[in-house]
Amino acid sequence: MTTMPSLKVSFCGVDFPNPFCLSSSPVGNTYDMCARAFDIGWGGVVYKTIGLDYEVKITHPSPRLNPLNRGKEKVVGLQNVEQISDRPTKDNFADLARLKKNYPDRALVSSIMGLTHANDWAELAKMSEDAGADMIECNFSCPQMTVEGTGHKAGQDTAVVQRLTEITKEACSIPVMAKMTPNVADMIPLAMAAQLGGADAVSAINTVKATSGVDIDLAIPLPNVGGKSSSSGYSGTAVKPIGLRFIADMARDKDLNLPISGMGGIYTWIDCVEYLLLGATTLQVTTAILQHGYLIVEDMIEGMQDYMLDHGYTSVHDFIGKAVENVVEPSELSHATQAISVVDFDKCVGCGQCYLTCRDGAAEAISMNADRRPVVDEELCFGCLMCKHICPVDGAITYKTVPHHLAG
Amino acid sequence: MSASQETQTGGGHVALSLQRAVDEAQRCLLCHDAPCSQGCPGGTDPAKFIRQIRFYNFKGAARTVLGNNPLGGACAYVCPTDETCVRACVRSGIDRPIDIDGLQAFAVEYGREHGVKAMEAGARRPHKVAVVGAGPAGLTAAARLAMYGYPVTVFEARKELGGMLRYGVPESSLDSAKLDADLAEIKALGVEFKTEHLIESEDGAAKLLADGFKAIFVAPGLWKPATLKLDGIELDGVGDALSFLEECRTDTAKARALVKDKNVAVIGGGSVAMDVARCARELGAGRIYAIALESMTELPAQADELGDALKDGVVIKPQCQVTRIIGEGGKVAFLEGHETEWIEPGKLVPQNARPIEGTHFKLKVGAVIQAIGQRPTDAVGKVLTSAKKQGALVEANAETQATSVAGVFAGGDLVRGAGTVVAAVGDGKRAADAIHRHLAGGKEVAS
Numbered sequence: 001m002t003t004m005p006s007l008k009v010s011f012c013g014v015d016f017p018n019p020f021c022l023s024s025s026p027v028g029n030t031y032d033m034c035a036r037a038f039d040i041g042w043g044g045v046v047y048k049t050i051g052l053d054y055e056v057k058i059t060h061p062s063p064r065l066n067p068l069n070r071g072k073e074k075v076v077g078l079q080n081v082e083q084i085s086d087r088p089t090k091d092n093f094a095d096l097a098r099l100k101k102n103y104p105d106r107a108l109v110s111s112i113m114g115l116t117h118a119n120d121w122a123e124l125a126k127m128s129e130d131a132g133a134d135m136i137e138c139n140f141s142c143p144q145m146t147v148e149g150t151g152h153k154a155g156q157d158t159a160v161v162q163r164l165t166e167i168t169k170e171a172c173s174i175p176v177m178a179k180m181t182p183n184v185a186d187m188i189p190l191a192m193a194a195q196l197g198g199a200d201a202v203s204a205i206n207t208v209k210a211t212s213g214v215d216i217d218l219a220i221p222l223p224n225v226g227g228k229s230s231s232s233g234y235s236g237t238a239v240k241p242i243g244l245r246f247i248a249d250m251a252r253d254k255d256l257n258l259p260i261s262g263m264g265g266i267y268t269w270i271d272c273v274e275y276l277l278l279g280a281t282t283l284q285v286t287t288a289i290l291q292h293g294y295l296i297v298e299d300m301i302e303g304m305q306d307y308m309l310d311h312g313y314t315s316v317h318d319f320i321g322k323a324v325e326n327v328v329e330p331s332e333l334s335h336a337t338q339a340i341s342v343v344d345f346d347k348c349v350g351c352g353q354c355y356l357t358c359r360d361g362a363a364e365a366i367s368m369n370a371d372r373r374p375v376v377d378e379e380l381c382f383g384c385l386m387c388k389h390i391c392p393v394d395g396a397i398t399y400k401t402v403p404h405h406l407a408g
Numbered sequence: 409m410s411a412s413q414e415t416q417t418g419g420g421h422v423a424l425s426l427q428r429a430v431d432e433a434q435r436c437l438l439c440h441d442a443p444c445s446q447g448c449p450g451g452t453d454p455a456k457f458i459r460q461i462r463f464y465n466f467k468g469a470a471r472t473v474l475g476n477n478p479l480g481g482a483c484a485y486v487c488p489t490d491e492t493c494v495r496a497c498v499r500s501g502i503d504r505p506i507d508i509d510g511l512q513a514f515a516v517e518y519g520r521e522h523g524v525k526a527m528e529a530g531a532r533r534p535h536k537v538a539v540v541g542a543g544p545a546g547l548t549a550a551a552r553l554a555m556y557g558y559p560v561t562v563f564e565a566r567k568e569l570g571g572m573l574r575y576g577v578p579e580s581s582l583d584s585a586k587l588d589a590d591l592a593e594i595k596a597l598g599v600e601f602k603t604e605h606l607i608e609s610e611d612g613a614a615k616l617l618a619d620g621f622k623a624i625f626v627a628p629g630l631w632k633p634a635t636l637k638l639d640g641i642e643l644d645g646v647g648d649a650l651s652f653l654e655e656c657r658t659d660t661a662k663a664r665a666l667v668k669d670k671n672v673a674v675i676g677g678g679s680v681a682m683d684v685a686r687c688a689r690e691l692g693a694g695r696i697y698a699i700a701l702e703s704m705t706e707l708p709a710q711a712d713e714l715g716d717a718l719k720d721g722v723v724i725k726p727q728c729q730v731t732r733i734i735g736e737g738g739k740v741a742f743l744e745g746h747e748t749e750w751i752e753p754g755k756l757v758p759q760n761a762r763p764i765e766g767t768h769f770k771l772k773v774g775a776v777i778q779a780i781g782q783r784p785t786d787a788v789g790k791v792l793t794s795a796k797k798q799g800a801l802v803e804a805n806a807e808t809q810a811t812s813v814a815g816v817f818a819g820g821d822l823v824r825g826a827g828t829v830v831a832a833v834g835d836g837k838r839a840a841d842a843i844h845r846h847l848a849g850g851k852e853v854a855s
Contacts, residue, residue, distance in 0.1 A: 071434035071462070072427075349501030352440025368440065372498075392437055392502060 004305040007043070009316050011259055011281045012175035012200040014134045016107040018043035019316060020272070020300050023263050023284030024111035024137060024179075026082060027294075031095035035102065040294045041301055044107030045099070046203075046261075046284055049084035049139045050092045050124060056115045056147055058086040066212045066223035068238060077238030078287050079212035081144045081223065081230060084113050093131040100132030107282075108132065109177070113139040114164070115147050121164050122171035129172040137261075138168055138199075140190075141181035141206030144232035152181035152206065158193035165197025175200035177261060180246070182239075183209045187246050188253050195258055202250060203261035203284065205243045207233025236287040240265025244278055251279025251324045267296070269303025276316065277323035335406075339383030339399040341366075341376050347396035348373050354387035354397060362386055379405075423484070423513030426466070433462035435499060436506050443496035444508060450477050450833040454493045454508045457515050470519020473512055474526030474593065477833050478551035479544055481520075481590045482573050484513035485582045487830050488679075488710050520589055529597045530557030535622035535847045538563065540607050540791055543571020544829045545627035545820030547594055548836025549843075553625075554597035556844045561621070562599060565606040565787070571629050572821075573829060575654040578683050580690065584657075608787040611794055613816045623843040625809070626791055626802070627820035627836065630782040636675065640733030645670075645740030649680045649779035656687045667693040670774025673743050674698045674722075675730055678708040680826075681779035685722045688777070697771060699725045701748060701761050728769075729761060733776055743771045782826055792818065801825055808842035809835055817843060 007018035021044035022028040022037055029048040037045060051058065061081045068077035085092055100108050110128035114120025121138065128136050140155030154160045161178065168176050178194035180187050182205040191202045211231045213222040221229035243264020250256055262280025266272055267288040275283055288296055304316075313319050343354070350372035358366040358374075365380035366387065374387070382405065388397040424432060442455030453472060460469035473480035489495075489509045497505030519526065537553050539546045542564035550560045568574050570587050595601070609615055613624045633648035635641060647666055655663035667688045674681045674688070677700025685696050698717065700707055704726045707714060718724070727748050734742040747767035751760050783800050796803045796812035802822050804810060809817045819835025821827055 072431035349437075349498050350439075351437035351498045353437060355440050356438075372441075372443075 002309065004302075005308045005314055007301060007304060007316055009043075009281055009320075011107075011261070012135060012177070014107050014175065016043045016282055017105060018301060019276070019280075019282045020044070020297050021046055021107065021109070021261070021282055021284045022289065023286045024049050024109075024139065025286040025290075027286050027289040029085065029087070031098050034095070034099050037294045037297075038099075038103045038106050041297045042106070042294065044109060044282065046109040046111050046137050047092070047096060047099075047133075049111040049113050049142070050089055050128075051084050051113050051115045052120050052123065053087075053089045055117075055120065058083050060086060061146075061223075061225040063223045063225065068212045068234075068236075075236055075287070075291050077210075077212060077234055077236040078290065079210060079223065079232055079234045080207070081225065081232045083144070083146060084139065084142065089127075093127050096128070096131040096133055100134075107134050109135040109137050111137040111139050111179070112168070113142070113145075113150060115150055118164060118167055121168045125168045125171040125176070129174050133174060135175045135177055135200075136168060136172065137177045137179050137203055138164060138194075139179050139206075140164065140194075141179045141183075142233065143181065143183055143207055143209040144230060152183050152209070155179075155181040155190060155206075156184055158189050161190050162193040162197040165194050165199050169198035177201040177203050179206055180204040181206050182242055182246055182264075187249055188256060191250050191253075191256050191258065195256060199258060201259045201261060202256075203263065204246050204250065205239070205264045207235045208239050208242055210234035235265065236291075237265045237267060240271060244274060247275060247280050248278040248324065248327045251321055252327055269300045269307065272300055272304060273307055273319075274323075276320050278327070279321045279324050281317075281320055335404055337401045338404040339385055340378050340381050340402055341383070341385060341387050342398050342400055343374050343376060344396050344398070345371075345373050347393050349393055349396075351392060353390050353392070357386045357390055378402075423517050424507065424510040426514070426518070429461050429511055429514040429518075430464070432507050432511055433458050436462060437498055438462065439498050443498060444493040444506075447492050447496055448830065449492070449828065450483065450830040451837060452476055452480070452483075452493070452512075452830075454506075454512070458506065458508070458511055461511055461515060466515065466518045467522060467524045469511075469515035470522075470524040471526045473515050474519060474524075477830075477837075478527060478548055478594050479573070479590050479829065479833055480512065481516040482544075482582055482587050483830050483833065484509050484516055485586060486573070486577055488828055490710055490712060492830070516589075525593075527551060527555055527593060527597055529554050532559070533557040533848070535559075536561065536620055537843060537847075538616045538621040538624045540613070540616075540624065540626045541565075541571065541628035541820065541822075542569040542601065542603070543627060543629045543820060544573060544832035545629075545836040545839070546571070546625065547591070548833045549625045549627065549817075549819070549840045550599045550836075551594045551597055552837055552840035553843060554594075554599050556840070556848070558844075558847070560599045562601045563605045563607050564601060564603045565628070567604055569601060569603065575657060576650065576680075576683075578653065578687050578690075579657060580686065581683070606787055607791050610790050612791040613813065614794070617815055622815065622847055624816045625836070625839045625843065626811070626816060626818040626822065627832070627839075628784070628788045628791065628822055630784055630821040630826055631788075632783045632785045633778065634781040634783060635778055636730070636780065638730065638732055640735055640740070643733055643735040643740045644738050645735075645774055646733060646776045647778070649674075649676070649684045649777055650782060652684055652777050653680070653687065656691070660691070663687070664691045666777075667691050667775050669694055671695040671772055672697070672775045672777065673730070673771060673773045674777050674779055676700060676779030676781075677702050677724070677726065678779065679710060679713055682709045682713040682717045682722075684777050684779050685717050686720060688775075689720045689722070693775075696720070696722045697725055697773070698722055699728050699730055699745065701727060701729060701758060702756055703727050706756060727761075729758075729763065730776075740774055740776055741772070743773050743776060745769055745771075782821075784822055788822060792816065805842075807838065808845075809839035810842060810846075815846070 110133035112124035142151035145151030262275035263284035457469040457472040748761040820832040
């Protein structure tokens with residue numbers, strides 16, 4: 001049997017047996033849940049965000065979730081109005097301590113959020129360190145906190161991010177990671193603020209503020225909480241491209257030198273590899289677990305190990321950030337060549353979807369022959385490849401690269 | 409002996425739930441110039457109603473189905489889709505075809521639950537039209553003519569409407585409530601039905617014209633069973649498929665008495681023979697044989713019907729011929745026959761079959777049911793005394809259904825021989841359109 005490569009990563013000096021972590025959310029809400037996740041193979045846990053319960057009593061709006069489905073595909077995206085932990089602060093820290101005691105080889109990250117005073121962050125940081133957490137994640141990014149001025153309202157202000165990071169850092173000796181909101185045009189100034197405040201890492205993305213749907217009979221957006229709704233945190237497959245973009249932005253920035261914990265729509269080992277190639281070192285998952293349970297990590301582990309064998313990597317660090325140099329601005333893209341669609345008539349089943357998309361949305365370059373097979377006019381094809389993207393038969397439409405039609 | 413084309417198909421079509429319908433519609437490739445929509449004898453456009461379901465336009469899907477075919481509900485259950493739209497499905501090239509009949513049944517049921525009116529009576533026109541026969545062809549023509557605005561009177565010999573759908577298809581294939589739902593919408597168009605009203609006078613169609621009807625559509629079907637000329641055919645316990653299937657619906661005790669606890673030989677290998685076998689099984693028959701001249705691959709029954717029969721334990725005896733029925737005390741006791749081969753391959757007519765020596769067999773049976781085709785009744789012959797015929801069947805123009813008698817149109821099994829419901833629906837549509845051109849356009853429609 002093949003010896004599988006180690007998936008160990010080092011992140012801010014903390015060893016993770018693998019980069020796969022629960023993100024701070026309902027999937028890591030209690031000792032039992034996290035213990036079960038560790039037993040199944042998750043390398044780390046970012047525990048559900050803890051606040052100080054003697055200052056604000058947290059309760060969750062209900063129902064707190066609403067999915068975006070597409071036909072039979074359930075939960076393409078997921079909106080939530082979940083708050084930080086509603087459990088007693090001391091119970092949460094007791095659970096953290098027990099987790100560290102029973103799973104000393106796993107990475108334990110304490111996610112914290114001050115709700116009323118700047119000093120709350122210091123207090124929670126100390127409690128985290130005392131409980132045995134390996135790291136702290138500052139939650140500067142929850143988009144639906146019902147306590148005004150917290151969550152992403154704090155995380156959208158560079159001065160606040162820097163100040164709260166400083167306070168947290170000063171209160172403890174373990175690494176501090178700042179969790180970024182994607183609900184900004186540019187994440188870099190906020191990540192830089194965290195760096196200036198002394199952060200050891202950044203994590204991104206928290207959920208995207210969104211409205212997942214509307215009850216069209218009642219004229220009430222969803223989720224319908226007592227007849228009203230709010231835009232709030234949206235996650236899942238639908239947000240993966242947004243996550244990858246922000247990770248790449250931060251990884252490319254010359255002045256930002258913090259390691260990154262990546263998340264947003266991770267379901268498979270392929271999603272994981274994509275995040276790692278664009279510069280993440282650890283990975284966090286919630287929505288996929290909400291949908292399918294902890295067991296999916298087995299396929300992340302095995303899939304990534306096989307990927308590493310196939311590519312000759314012996315360490316995950318061999319390929320972290322490998323794709324970053326291939327990200328450029330749109331203005332820097334080459335116009336020297338273009339694609340031309342190529343149809344394999346033997347694989348084609350003759351549905352004609354390629355014809356329709358080309359006719360109604362592209363170059364009007366495809367005609368159907370008498371055998372219901374698409375014929376591409378190479379003079380007209382401008383290589384958008386929408387035909388290839390919608391073709392129901394894998395490999396029936398490929399493309400070749402030729403000098404650009406309009407290139408001098 | 410010939411297992412001719414059969415009238416009805418059975419078996420296993422199920423309406424999908426909304427969620428499953430959306431799922432199934434999502435599998436559809438939404439083909440350009442979709443092949444599924446090109447071959448329906450009834451002119452159904454599955455590509456359109458599947459797309460409508462895919463985009464949550466469920467009421468639109470119901471309008472597409474029922475607006476084209478007033479028996480769209482029944483057809484969803486009885487159509488031989490494996491031979492038409494489903495066979496043409498491009499998705500088969502990837503994995504398996506779309507469940508078109510399931511989607512059609514869903515669309516119809518959704519429409520009914522949500523009050524969709526797919527058909528509306530047209531502005532009243534003066535020309536009265538008569539329809540003879542309330543089977544699939546007659547009902548379709550009547551509905552369509554009413555939509556054009558003609559006052560339509562349908563003459564039906566039997567007590568209930570539906571023809572073969574009512575009396576020939578087993579309840580397990582099409583429950584009466586589904587048919588009644590289709591009929592209710594046709595009745596709502598203002599069509600007048602005269603049931604138990606047999607047109608049997610000499611040249612009855614001409615008399616209807618004389619009575620003030622401006623056009624007649626004759627579609628009474630084929631209700632006289634073909635029978636074999638065999639020793640013992642007169643014995644107690646020998647029956648025919650049409651009577652047996654009708655009794656299954658109207659006089660179950662009688663049907664049960666014929667087959668219960670007896671070995672039953674069904675002669676024929678088409679869809680009707682399989683329906684008879686299924687009903688006999690449901691009524692408690694012992695061993696059931698289906699004896700046909702065709703080979704297993706030539707049997708006219710559809711693959712799914714054949715599969716169901718095999719699952720039911722029906723013993724298919726392909727390429728066999730019955731030679732004699734032996735009685736005891738006036739009742740069927742045994743059946744004798746032998747295996748056959750075709751003299752000329754591919755020519756599937758009884759005259760072309762010859763016995764194979766040394767293959768004689770004898771079966772102990774208590775009932776023999778012949779499912780070998782049907783002909784027009786004597787009354788039907790009279791309706792169109794003067795119309796041009798081809799054998800027992802009436803000749804009609806393939807595009808207009810016009811007969812050789814001006815103003816008289818014909819369709820359904822009486823013209824095409826025993827065929828499918830959806831083919832009869834197509835006849836009814838064509839006839840109604842041609843009658844409309846004939847009456848509103850003021851032009852004679854060439855026969």
